[in-house]
Amino acid sequence: xTTTHSADGAVPLDRVWxxxxxxxxxHNCPVPLYYQVSTRLERAICDGDIPxxxxxxxxxAIAQRLGVSxxxxxxxxxxxxxxxxLVRRRGIGTQVVQGQVPRPLELSSLYDxxxxxxxxxxTRVLLxxxxxxxxxxxxxxxxxxxxxxxxxxxxxxxxxxxxxxLENYLPGGFLDLSxxxxxxxxxxxxxxxRGVAIRVANQAVSARLVDAEEADLLGIASGDPVLTMxxxxxxxxxxxxxxxTHCYRPDLYAFETTLVAK
Amino acid sequence: xTTTHSADGAVPLDRVWxxxxxxxxxHNCPVPLYYQVSTRLERAICDGDIPxxxxxxxxxAIAQRLGVSxxxxxxxxxxxxxxxxLVRRRGIGTQVVQGQVPRPLELSSLYDxxxxxxxxxxTRVLLxxxxxxxxxxxxxxxxxxxxxxxxxxxxxxxxxxxxxxLENYLPGGFLDLSxxxxxxxxxxxxxxxRGVAIRVANQAVSARLVDAEEADLLGIASGDPVLTMxxxxxxxxxxxxxxxTHCYRPDLYAFETTLVAK
DNA sequence: TAGTGGTCTAGACCACTGT
DNA sequence: CAGTGGTCTAGACCACTAA
Numbered sequence: 047x048t049t050t051h052s053a054d055g056a057v058p059l060d061r062v063w064x065x066x067x068x069x070x071x072x073h074n075c076p077v078p079l080y081y082q083v084s085t086r087l088e089r090a091i092c093d094g095d096i097p098x099x100x101x102x103x104x105x106x107a108i109a110q111r112l113g114v115s116x117x118x119x120x121x122x123x124x125x126x127x128x129x130x131x132l133v134r135r136r137g138i139g140t141q142v143v144q145g146q147v148p149r150p151l152e153l154s155s156l157y158d159x160x161x162x163x164x165x166x167x168x169t170r171v172l173l174x175x176x177x178x179x180x181x182x183x184x185x186x187x188x189x190x191x192x193x194x195x196x197x198x199x200x201x202x203x204x205x206x207x208x209x210x211x212l213e214n215y216l217p218g219g220f221l222d223l224s225x226x227x228x229x230x231x232x233x234x235x236x237x238x239x240r241g242v243a244i245r246v247a248n249q250a251v252s253a254r255l256v257d258a259e260e261a262d263l264l265g266i267a268s269g270d271p272v273l274t275m276x277x278x279x280x281x282x283x284x285x286x287x288x289x290x291t292h293c294y295r296p297d298l299y300a301f302e303t304t305l306v307a308k
Numbered sequence: 309x310t311t312t313h314s315a316d317g318a319v320p321l322d323r324v325w326x327x328x329x330x331x332x333x334x335h336n337c338p339v340p341l342y343y344q345v346s347t348r349l350e351r352a353i354c355d356g357d358i359p360x361x362x363x364x365x366x367x368x369a370i371a372q373r374l375g376v377s378x379x380x381x382x383x384x385x386x387x388x389x390x391x392x393x394l395v396r397r398r399g400i401g402t403q404v405v406q407g408q409v410p411r412p413l414e415l416s417s418l419y420d421x422x423x424x425x426x427x428x429x430x431t432r433v434l435l436x437x438x439x440x441x442x443x444x445x446x447x448x449x450x451x452x453x454x455x456x457x458x459x460x461x462x463x464x465x466x467x468x469x470x471x472x473x474l475e476n477y478l479p480g481g482f483l484d485l486s487x488x489x490x491x492x493x494x495x496x497x498x499x500x501x502r503g504v505a506i507r508v509a510n511q512a513v514s515a516r517l518v519d520a521e522e523a524d525l526l527g528i529a530s531g532d533p534v535l536t537m538x539x540x541x542x543x544x545x546x547x548x549x550x551x552x553t554h555c556y557r558p559d560l561y562a563f564e565t566t567l568v569a570k
Numbered sequence: 571t572a573g574t575g576g577t578c579t580a581g582a583c584c585a586c587t588g589t
Numbered sequence: 590c591a592g593t594g595g596t597c598t599a600g601a602c603c604a605c606t607a608a
Contacts, residue, residue: 076604078577098546104593115579120594130508133544136594137587143508144546245569246392246405252562253515253535271533273515282395284360284406300514301563307507338585340596366574377598382575398575399606 061139063103064090068112079114083122091131091142102132102140130306157202157232165204167232172211172263173199174225179215186278186289187217196221198228201263208264209298214290233288242281249277251301256293264295271296323401324358325365330374341376345384353393353404364394364402392568419464419494427466429494434473434525435461436487441477448540448551449479458483460490463525470526471560476552495550504543506550511539513563518555526557533558 067086073079090096102108102123109119123140126132134140157167175197184191196216202209214233216223227236237244252274261268272293279288329348335341352358364370364385371381385402388394396402419429437459446453458478464471476495478485489498499506514536523530534555541550 073578080577106593115581117580118578121577133507133546134594135544135587136585137592139593141545143542243569245395247567248564249567250562250564251513251535253533253558255533269531271515271517273513273535280405282397283403284395296515300512302510302512305509305511307505335597342596368574377600379599380597383596396575397606398604399573401574 060101061103061107062096062100063108063111064095065111067095071112071114073113080118080121080125083112083114083119084125087122088126088129088131091126096142098142098144100142102142104139128306130304157235166206168203168206169229169232170201170203171198171225171229172201173197173213174228176221183215183289186286187215188286189217194218194221196223198223198225200228204298207298208295210292210294211260211263212290212292214288216288217286220287237287242287244279244287245282245284247277247279249275251275253296254293260293264293266295273299273301275301322363323365323369324362325370325373326352326357327373329357333374333376335375342380342383342387345374345376345381346387349384350388350391350393353388358404360404360406362404364404366401390568392566419497428468430465430468431491431494432463432465433460433487433491434463435459435475436490438483445477445551448548449477450548451479456480456483458485460485460487462490466560469560470557472554472556473522473525474552474554476550478550479548482549499543499549504549506541507544507546509539509541511537513537515558516555522555526555528557535561535563537563 067090068083071079071082075082087096096102103111105116105120105123108123109116112119123132123134127134127140131143132140133143157169176194177197178192179187179189179195181191183195184193187195189195195218198212198214198216200212200214202212212233223236231239234244253271254274256264256266256268256270256272258268260272261270264272266272273296275290275292275294277288277290277292278286279290281287329352330345333341333344337344349358358364365373367378367382367385370385371378374381385394385396389396389402393405394402395405419431438456439459440454441449441451441457443453445457446455449457451457457480460474460476460478462474462476464474474495485498493501496506515533516536518526518528518530518532518534520530522534523532526534528534535558537552537554537556539550539552539554540548541552543549
């Protein structure tokens with residue numbers, strides 16, 4: 047067998063690197079080089095321009111072709127390894143993962159998810175009140191008991207049908223969030239608009255039976271199950287931004303994730 | 309205010325770096341330097357030896373103290389940033405996240421989870437058969453329809469009580485997995501023992517009502533809800549290793565996760 | 571302005587894999 | 590053995606933040 051083929055349509059086993067996708071790298075652009083490479087490479091893979099199972103050229107060769115250091119090339123590749131698109135094996139090489147399309151999804155809001163998947167999200171604000179934090183709420187929001195917090199309850203619909211009931215508590219800094227704002231945008235959008243970036247969140251997903259009021263709101267029968275999610279979200283400095291307990295119609299919603307081993 | 313305090317018990321606002329935790333770094337050890345630093349640093353944070361909210365010394369100083377390059381020190385810190393324990397801000401510094409203990413949890417098996425949390429997991433094999441793959445199963449396992457696959461159904465108990473019913477299909481390479489092995493160990497343990505490393509998994513969590521047989525097995529009433537999980541797991545080269553549909557008692561189990569924003 | 575993290579380079583040596 | 594990814598170094602310049 048020779049070492050280099052060029053146009054064998056069937057199974058390109060030899061090293062692959064499509065230079066043509068990387069002609070417009072800009073070393074003077076404010077966007078980092080590794081990111082430019084990474085995004086282009088990701089697109090080439092997702093579009094199938096680099097076929098599943100293909101072996102990439104080795105890192106030093108890639109770095110040379112791109113005109114960047116090996117560290118930079120490596121960092122670009124690492125980003126896709128972390129996403130589960132590429133697999134590295136020492137002594138072997140780097141390979142595109144075999145057929146599958148691992149969806150991204152992480153730490154996003156229901157509103158964003160629905161919007162991104164071409165559903166039309168809408169929100170009805172069922173409750174909007176400021177009250178002093180009771181024990182359990184104060185504990186979860188990490189504020190002193192008795193501090194004013196915002197308590198909201200929303201019905202989230204998608205394409206007109208009810209999908210979830212979202213109950214949230216927010217600490218003192220957000221008392222001025224209006225019902226109008228909450229009806230028009232997702233909670234996490236409002237956070238972003240205020241310059242609050244969610245950094246970490248702890249969440250637990252489970253199930254229970256629906257209660258009568260929820261059944262009515264969600265348009266399901268009493269005795270039906272609901273999917274539940276409880277979440278505490280933290281901002282950059284580690285302060286609690288939101289505590290929420292949500293319940294979802296399990297026939298309309300599931301928590302889908304792609305997990306990548308460390 | 310002076311720039312360096314030493315023993316002000318209350319609020320150590322100045323830069324923090326406990327040299328004493330890093331006296332045993334071994335440059336000749338096969339375990340990577342960045343990993344040695346990272347694990348020690350993580351423990352110091354989790355044990356509270358570096359208090360929540362503390363600001364770390366700057367990266368160049370840390371690197372000097374450790375006797376490593378800045379890149380290595382940086383990589384150690386980055387690992388903890390990815391875990392949500394640290395926050396970096398350009399022009400400001402690196403800070404320990406304010407009070408919380410984000411649990412790890414990612415791509416692990418129920419068996420491991422129970423074991424790690426000091427519960428005693430046990431497995432009863434309810435079903436163990438080899439059969440030709442029907443359409444939907446073949447599609448999910450990415451094997452030709454009619455290929456032999458292993459179909460298993462297990463009851464997982466914790467401290468003697470039933471927690472979940474695990475139904476799985478495995479492709480041809482695993483037909484020889486015995487019922488005895490499955491009773492004694494978790495599925496993912498068996499994979500590891502065979503040198504199969506799970507790399508990526510797609511999973512969806514939802515809820516439904518329990519059926520009569522399941523209710524009996526799980527020791528709950530018919531009409532009760534169960535938490536469901538469906539998962540397809542891929543190994544290093546991207547081949548499907550396992551397809552499973554599980555159902556859990558929601559009063560005994562929840563999917564807990566810590567999400568970190570990219 | 572001085573200090574911080576964010577990026578990048580051009581080397582180097584090693585451990586592992588196949589032949 | 591030669592080739593691969595994994596790690597590490599010692600520099601450098603930049604963008605951002607605060608005083």
